[in-house]
Amino acid sequence: MLFITSAMIQKNAPAIKKSRILVTCAKGIAPFLREELIRLGFPVLTESVAGIGTEGSIDDTLRLNLMLRTAHRVLFLIRECVAMDAGGLYRELAGIPWEEFIAEDGYVCVTSSVDNPSITDSRYANLKAKDAIVDRISARRGRRPDSGHDKSRSVVNVYWKGRECAVYLDTSGEALSQRGYRKLPLSAPMQETLAAAVVMATGWDGTRDFINPMCGSGTLAIEAAWIALNRAPGLLRNNFGFMHIKGYHKPLWQSLRSRALQESRNSMTCRILATDISRQAIEAARQNAAQAGVENMIEFSVCDYRKTPLTDNTGIVMLNPEYGQRLGNPGTLEETYREIGNFFKQRCIGMTGYVFSGNLEMSKKIRLKTKRRIPFFNGGIECRLMEYELYAGSRRKADDPS
Numbered sequence: 001m002l003f004i005t006s007a008m009i010q011k012n013a014p015a016i017k018k019s020r021i022l023v024t025c026a027k028g029i030a031p032f033l034r035e036e037l038i039r040l041g042f043p044v045l046t047e048s049v050a051g052i053g054t055e056g057s058i059d060d061t062l063r064l065n066l067m068l069r070t071a072h073r074v075l076f077l078i079r080e081c082v083a084m085d086a087g088g089l090y091r092e093l094a095g096i097p098w099e100e101f102i103a104e105d106g107y108v109c110v111t112s113s114v115d116n117p118s119i120t121d122s123r124y125a126n127l128k129a130k131d132a133i134v135d136r137i138s139a140r141r142g143r144r145p146d147s148g149h150d151k152s153r154s155v156v157n158v159y160w161k162g163r164e165c166a167v168y169l170d171t172s173g174e175a176l177s178q179r180g181y182r183k184l185p186l187s188a189p190m191q192e193t194l195a196a197a198v199v200m201a202t203g204w205d206g207t208r209d210f211i212n213p214m215c216g217s218g219t220l221a222i223e224a225a226w227i228a229l230n231r232a233p234g235l236l237r238n239n240f241g242f243m244h245i246k247g248y249h250k251p252l253w254q255s256l257r258s259r260a261l262q263e264s265r266n267s268m269t270c271r272i273l274a275t276d277i278s279r280q281a282i283e284a285a286r287q288n289a290a291q292a293g294v295e296n297m298i299e300f301s302v303c304d305y306r307k308t309p310l311t312d313n314t315g316i317v318m319l320n321p322e323y324g325q326r327l328g329n330p331g332t333l334e335e336t337y338r339e340i341g342n343f344f345k346q347r348c349i350g351m352t353g354y355v356f357s358g359n360l361e362m363s364k365k366i367r368l369k370t371k372r373r374i375p376f377f378n379g380g381i382e383c384r385l386m387e388y389e390l391y392a393g394s395r396r397k398a399d400d401p402s
Contacts, residue, residue, distance in 0.1 A: 079166075099137045173240050196223045213274075214277075267297075272297060275303050306342075316353075
């Protein structure tokens with residue numbers, strides 16, 4: 001059993017003992033999150049389909065929240081325990097010195113993942129956990145914090161499976177995919193963390209041009225620009241869960257932000273082009289890019305994807321076409337995918353082509369041999385990022401259905 005004592009969490013404490021940290025991510029993104037953690041110097045202790053286990057102090061979570069592009073949340077382990085039922089859960093959580101983490105005049109939100117035979121509704125587990133937390137603080141401080149569903153302040157996460165229970169401080173609060181730049185998302189946009197992972201999967205580092213027809217609200221192009229500029233994805237956010245934990249080291253956060261700003265570049269040698277046939281989409285993409293601070297680094301234009309102005313024959317061209325969930329005419333969708341193949345063959349020779357799609361059957365209509373098919377999930381939709389080497393005389397062979 002691991003337990004962080006109250007003496008370890010103090011205002012302006014010089015050091016805080018390490019604990020395990022669970023960094024969650026969308027299904028299928030873990031390999032890219034793993035690479036990020038290793039580059040930042042964190043050990044990889046465990047790996048699952050939707051998260052990586054590492055270790056560090058609460059202060060370390062500030063850097064993780066600032067720097068990780070593909071993470072969903074950064075959870076700091078407070079206690080592991082055994083709980084047979086809701087009563088046992090209450091008793092275990094009431095034994096944690098919450099008064100050292102959460103202010104009596106503050107606010108707490110409890111989230112959970114529950115698989116226990118005594119619980120039929122996870123909201124009941126949330127209620128018992130919340131009661132344990134506020135009752136403990138009230139008994140020690142004479143006042144109980146407010147509570148509810150708002151994740152913009154202190155957030156506690158409970159993972160309870162069978163008898164085993166793990167209790168975390170959610171140091172992210174709102175999901176890290178909420179970068180702060182996407183003010184106009186349009187319909188069914190790609191999540192920022194997924195877009196970052198998709199760009200990272202290409203190996204793109206800003207040394208080649210990045211062409212993004214069908215750009216929608218611009219998320220892929222913006223994430224590509226941030227990677228090229230080495231811009232930390234958490235720089236635009238002014239609120240994280242760790243800011244509402246007692247002992248929050250504000251000078252450290254300011255120092256980390258200053259260093260990240262110093263290490264980011266102000267220009268890039270490559271070009272990023274983003275086009276869409278919808279003027280509304282391009283306007284939204286421009287505004288999102290402006291919020292992200294990269295409007296002048298992305299060349300936007302309104303046109304059919306087949307008329308996208310290409311730069312040279314060494315860059316990347318990436319499309320994210322409709323999957324078919326919202327299109328009522330299968331024939332229209334089939335034509336779109338077939339024409340993507342023609343676009344690649346006729347205009348993109350010498351470049352590396354990518355198509356991200358959740359319609360695996362329709363993707364075969366592209367009729368080009370894939371070099372790689374990288375699995376992802378967009379929400380609950382199984383997707384593939386398909387890579388095409390576009391050389392003269394590309395084989396017109398249907399994709400391997402794997």
